[in-house]
Amino acid sequence: MPDTTWWSLSSALVAMEALASVAFAxxxxxxGARKRLDAVGVCVVGGLAAFGGGTLRDxxxxxxxxxxxxxxxxxxxxxxxxxxxxxxMRAQHQEPTERAMQWPxxxxxxxxxxxxxxxxxxxxxxxxxxxxxxxxxxxFGGVLRDIVCNExxxxxxxxxxxxxxxxxxxxxxxxxxAAQAPQWLALTIAAAATTTMRVLALLTGWTLPAWRWDRR
Amino acid sequence: MPDTTWWSLSSALVAMEALASVAFAxxxxxxGARKRLDAVGVCVVGGLAAFGGGTLRDxxxxxxxxxxxxxxxxxxxxxxxxxxxxxxMRAQHQEPTERAMQWPxxxxxxxxxxxxxxxxxxxxxxxxxxxxxxxxxxxFGGVLRDIVCNExxxxxxxxxxxxxxxxxxxxxxxxxxAAQAPQWLALTIAAAATTTMRVLALLTGWTLPAWRWDRR
Amino acid sequence: MPDTTWWSLSSALVAMEALASVAFAxxxxxxGARKRLDAVGVCVVGGLAAFGGGTLRDxxxxxxxxxxxxxxxxxxxxxxxxxxxxxxMRAQHQEPTERAMQWPxxxxxxxxxxxxxxxxxxxxxxxxxxxxxxxxxxxFGGVLRDIVCNExxxxxxxxxxxxxxxxxxxxxxxxxxAAQAPQWLALTIAAAATTTMRVLALLTGWTLPAWRWDRR
Numbered sequence: 001m002p003d004t005t006w007w008s009l010s011s012a013l014v015a016m017e018a019l020a021s022v023a024f025a026x027x028x029x030x031x032g033a034r035k036r037l038d039a040v041g042v043c044v045v046g047g048l049a050a051f052g053g054g055t056l057r058d059x060x061x062x063x064x065x066x067x068x069x070x071x072x073x074x075x076x077x078x079x080x081x082x083x084x085x086x087x088x089m090r091a092q093h094q095e096p097t098e099r100a101m102q103w104p105x106x107x108x109x110x111x112x113x114x115x116x117x118x119x120x121x122x123x124x125x126x127x128x129x130x131x132x133x134x135x136x137x138x139x140f141g142g143v144l145r146d147i148v149c150n151e152x153x154x155x156x157x158x159x160x161x162x163x164x165x166x167x168x169x170x171x172x173x174x175x176x177x178a179a180q181a182p183q184w185l186a187l188t189i190a191a192a193a194t195t196t197m198r199v200l201a202l203l204t205g206w207t208l209p210a211w212r213w214d215r216r
Numbered sequence: 217m218p219d220t221t222w223w224s225l226s227s228a229l230v231a232m233e234a235l236a237s238v239a240f241a242x243x244x245x246x247x248g249a250r251k252r253l254d255a256v257g258v259c260v261v262g263g264l265a266a267f268g269g270g271t272l273r274d275x276x277x278x279x280x281x282x283x284x285x286x287x288x289x290x291x292x293x294x295x296x297x298x299x300x301x302x303x304x305m306r307a308q309h310q311e312p313t314e315r316a317m318q319w320p321x322x323x324x325x326x327x328x329x330x331x332x333x334x335x336x337x338x339x340x341x342x343x344x345x346x347x348x349x350x351x352x353x354x355x356f357g358g359v360l361r362d363i364v365c366n367e368x369x370x371x372x373x374x375x376x377x378x379x380x381x382x383x384x385x386x387x388x389x390x391x392x393x394a395a396q397a398p399q400w401l402a403l404t405i406a407a408a409a410t411t412t413m414r415v416l417a418l419l420t421g422w423t424l425p426a427w428r429w430d431r432r
Numbered sequence: 433m434p435d436t437t438w439w440s441l442s443s444a445l446v447a448m449e450a451l452a453s454v455a456f457a458x459x460x461x462x463x464g465a466r467k468r469l470d471a472v473g474v475c476v477v478g479g480l481a482a483f484g485g486g487t488l489r490d491x492x493x494x495x496x497x498x499x500x501x502x503x504x505x506x507x508x509x510x511x512x513x514x515x516x517x518x519x520x521m522r523a524q525h526q527e528p529t530e531r532a533m534q535w536p537x538x539x540x541x542x543x544x545x546x547x548x549x550x551x552x553x554x555x556x557x558x559x560x561x562x563x564x565x566x567x568x569x570x571x572f573g574g575v576l577r578d579i580v581c582n583e584x585x586x587x588x589x590x591x592x593x594x595x596x597x598x599x600x601x602x603x604x605x606x607x608x609x610a611a612q613a614p615q616w617l618a619l620t621i622a623a624a625a626t627t628t629m630r631v632l633a634l635l636t637g638w639t640l641p642a643w644r645w646d647r648r
Contacts, residue, residue, distance in 0.1 A: 032372075038424045040379045041372025055276070060487070062496050064278050072342040126504040143580070148359070150368045152582045156464075156473025163472045208470045248588075254640045256595045257588025271492070280494050288558040364575070366584045 012184060016111045016191070017054065017067055018074065023108035025050035025078055027101045028145045029085050035149045043082040045145050050078060053141035057116050057133050061123050102202055105142070110195030112138035113166035114187045117173040131170030138166040138194075159207040162198065169194030228400060232327045232407070233270065233283055234290065239324035241266035241294055243317045244361045245301050251365045259298040261361050266294060269357035273332050273349050277339050318418055321358070326411030328354035329382035330403045333389040347386030354382040354410075375423040378414065385410030444616060448543045448623070449486065449499055450506065455540035457482035457510055459533045460577045461517050467581045475514040477577050482510060485573035489548050489565050493555050534634055537574065542627030544570035545598035546619045549605040563602035570598040570626075591639040594630065601626030 028049025032042035051068050058066050068074050116137025120130035139155050139162070146153040155162045169190045176186030200206070244265025248258035267284050274282050284290050332353025336346035355371050355378065362369040371378045385406045392402030416422070460481025464474035483500050490498050500506050548569025552562035571587050571594065578585040587594045601622045608618030632638070 035368065035373075037368070037372045038375040040377075040424065041369075044372055044379070059275060059491060060498070062278075062494070066276070069341065069345050072344050075344050075348065125501065128504050128507050129501050132507065147363060147579060148369060148372065150366065150582065152467065152469070153473070153580060156469045156476055156580065157467075159470040161472075163476070208472065251584065251589075253584070253588045254591040256593075256640065257585075260588055260595070275491060278494070282492070285557065285561050288560050291560050291564065363579060364585060364588065366582065 012187070014067075014071070016115045016187070018071075020108040020111035020115065021050040021054075021067075021074065021078075022081065023104035023111070024053075024141050025081055026085065026104045027108070027142065029082060030101045031145055031149055033086075033089060037149075039082075039086065042086060043079060045148055046082050047075075047078055048148060049141045049145040051141070052144040053112060053137045053139065054116070056140050056144075057119070057137045060136065061120060061125070061133065063119070063123065103199075106195050106198040106202065108141075109138050109162065109166055109198055110169060110191040110193070112141070113169040113194050114173055114190035117170040117190070118183070118187060121174065121177055127171075127174045130174060131167060134170035134173070135163055135166045138169075139163045161201045161206065161208060164208065165194045165197040165201070168197065228403070230283075230287070232331045232403070234287075236324040236327035236331065237266040237270075237283075237290065237294075238297065239320035239327070240269075240357050241297055242301065242320045243324070243358065245298060246317045247361055247365055249302070249305065253365075255298075255302065258302060259295060261364055262298050263291075263294055264364060265357045265361040267357070268360040269328060269353045269355065270332070272356050272360075273335070273353045276352065277336060277341070277349065279335070279339065319415075322411050322414040322418065324357075325354045325378070325382055325414055326385060326407040326409070328357070329385040329410050330389055330406035333386040333406070334399070334403060337390065337393060343387075343390045346390060347383060350386035350389070351379055351382045354385075355379045377417045377422065377424060380424065381410045381413040381417070384413065444619070446499075446503070448547045448619070450503075452540040452543035452547065453482040453486075453499075453506065453510075454513065455536035455543070456485075456573050457513055458517065458536045459540070459574065461514060462533045463577055463581055465518070465521060469581075471514075471518065474518060475511060477580055478514050479507075479510055480580060481573045481577040483573070484576040485544060485569045485571065486548070488572050488576075489551070489569045492568065493552060493557070493565065495551070495555065535631075538627050538630040538634065540573075541570050541594065541598055541630055542601060542623040542625070544573070545601040545626050546605055546622035549602040549622070550615070550619060553606065553609055559603075559606045562606060563599060566602035566605070567595055567598045570601075571595045593633045593638065593640060596640065597626045597629040597633070600629065 025046040028046035029042055031049070032045035035041075035045075037045060051066070054067050058064065113134045115134075117130050117134030119137075120133035125133060142155055143153040146155075172190040172193055173186050176189065177183075241262040244262035245258055247265070248261035251257075251261075253261060267282070270283055274280065329350045331350075333346050333350030335353075336349035341349060358371055359369040362371075388406040388409055389402050392405065393399075457478040460478035461474055463481070464477035467473075467477075469477060483498070486499055490496065545566045547566075549562050549566030551569075552565035557565060574587055575585040578587075604622040604625055605618050608621065609615075
């Protein structure tokens with residue numbers, strides 16, 4: 001049943017991309033709201049966080065149509081999600097916290113890193129480039145979100161492993177493919193490992209080695 | 217006379233893109249000058265504001281050549297415009313005001329939103345994607361201008377309808393096309409409606425619903 | 433021996449791109465370190481500075497594969513360079529200075545401006561567009577570096593000739609090609625002239641004409 005398998009894999013990739021998009025959209029919504037953007041700004045930052053990394057990957061791979069062009073319903077989904085989230089937050093009178101962003105972000109990180117690496121491998125990229133494309137998919141949505149919000153991207157300055165988790169997750173996909181493992185298994189392991197590493201890093205407060213020239 | 221009609225439409229699209237480019241270039245010039253950039257910076261910010269949105273749309277649509285490659289004379293035009301504007305402003309000893317940016321900006325917004333949506337429709341994009349492409353054309357020149365000037369994009373934070381006007385204008389183009397209206401009419405109505413909405417929003421001070429969790 | 437000549441030219445272009453990449457990577461490393469980014473951030477900013485301008489040029493020209501995809505070894509080279517530089521700077525307990533960035537930057541500017549203009553000419557771009565592409569190659573790596581570091585790009589605000597040098601260097605390539613000069617000569621002259629102009633500008637403190645409306 002190769003057709004069924006292919007269909008399952010293909011729809012598993014779509015489902016992963018969709019789930020990760022929702023997770024990142026929430027992180028963008030929260031950041032936009034914290035920065036007191038207006039309704040349009042919150043939607044755009046949510047959309048950039050959700051679709052920005054994958055779109056940048058597709059531009060770099062010269063791959064068309066984009067996820068959100070092929071599945072244009074997801075753009076409507078994003079708009080509905082933004083309006084619902086804004087209404088909910090207003091009703092709750094709650095200020096979204098920076099911590100609240102971390103969990104959907106960790107989930108999206110794992111899903112996008114595995115998914116983006118796989119897509120780049122299918123475009124015949126060499127291993128290191130495929131891993132970079134996975135990182136771009138996973139990390140640059142958040143980077144664009146932070147650049148629009150006029151901050152140094154959190155991924156590059158918080159000294160917690162973030163892109164590094166995506167980097168390792170990408171290599172898991174590449175190695176599994178080299179080892180002829182089934183694709184769904186490779187994607188599941190890579191996504192789970194990446195998210196787990198990120199969550200552990202958040203919980204244990206483990207930090208990357210930092211510059212110390214100023215603290216002799 | 218379909219050929220003549222096509223030619224007129226095509227040149228109308230070019231004329232609109234050119235006029236909108238000049239309007240946005242002025243907004244970029246003024247912003248660059250306000251930020252005390254040097255001559256090169258002012259030209260680049262003017263150029264980004266003028267050509268950035270359309271170029272990003274063309275990259276996303278994988279459409280080549282760019283407007284400013286096909287009509288390379290416009291790059292010279294931009295350089296001449298920048299030098300002339302800088303000389304004029306120096307002669308006037310006038311500090312350009314933020315308000316002075318608003319009117320060319322409103323004109324460019326309407327022209328680019330209608331034009332960008334039309335171009336995306338011609339590339340067979342679905343309605344919502346075409347409207348997004350119109351918004352990208354109209355709004356992201358200014359967004360790039362603000363990002364380079366290290367500000368949160370005005371379009372996302374001033375709580376005045378801006379991208380929303382482009383969004384509505386884009387739908388006018390889509391609906392007119394669905395209703396088989398002549399293209400020149402659709403473009404004119406959409407551009408005029410968008411610019412009018414924006415001007416009204418500026419004059420009346422109407423604002424988008426904002427986040428209120430901090431003002432119980 | 434046209435094959436040998438072509439090979440030499442082609443490898444000369446690759447060598448120039450590689451050398452300029454290293455120069456810009458160092459400038460990005462130093463800026464990332466000054467901004468106290470973490471190890472990943474320093475690598476990413478170094479990578480953006482090194483490959484960002486050329487990648488943006490290739491996206492605009494719709495040219496694939498990218499330099500760093502075709503020569504994937506260079507990505508490894510960049511990672512090794514970043515780790516080595518970070519280790520070295522930690523060992524030295526030295527804070528990298530802004531001045532230290534200027535010299536590799538000037539070298540990369542000349543090499544990339546000549547190289548980028550040549551590549552755009554080979555893609556049949558008109559002269560002014562080819563020169564712009566050379567400027568994009570040379571300047572936008574640094575612009576992306578500064579945007580990610582949340583600064584107004586130095587290239588646009590320090591009132592020292594920078595993009596202007598790349599602009600003149602690009603025209604040297606275009607004019608040499610029009611005059612049927614050998615390509616290697618054109619590239620060498622243009623790169624040397626650009627770097628020399630930049631170094632002279634730094635040494636003499638020559639500045640671009642500035643806005644003066646505020647200092648009557």
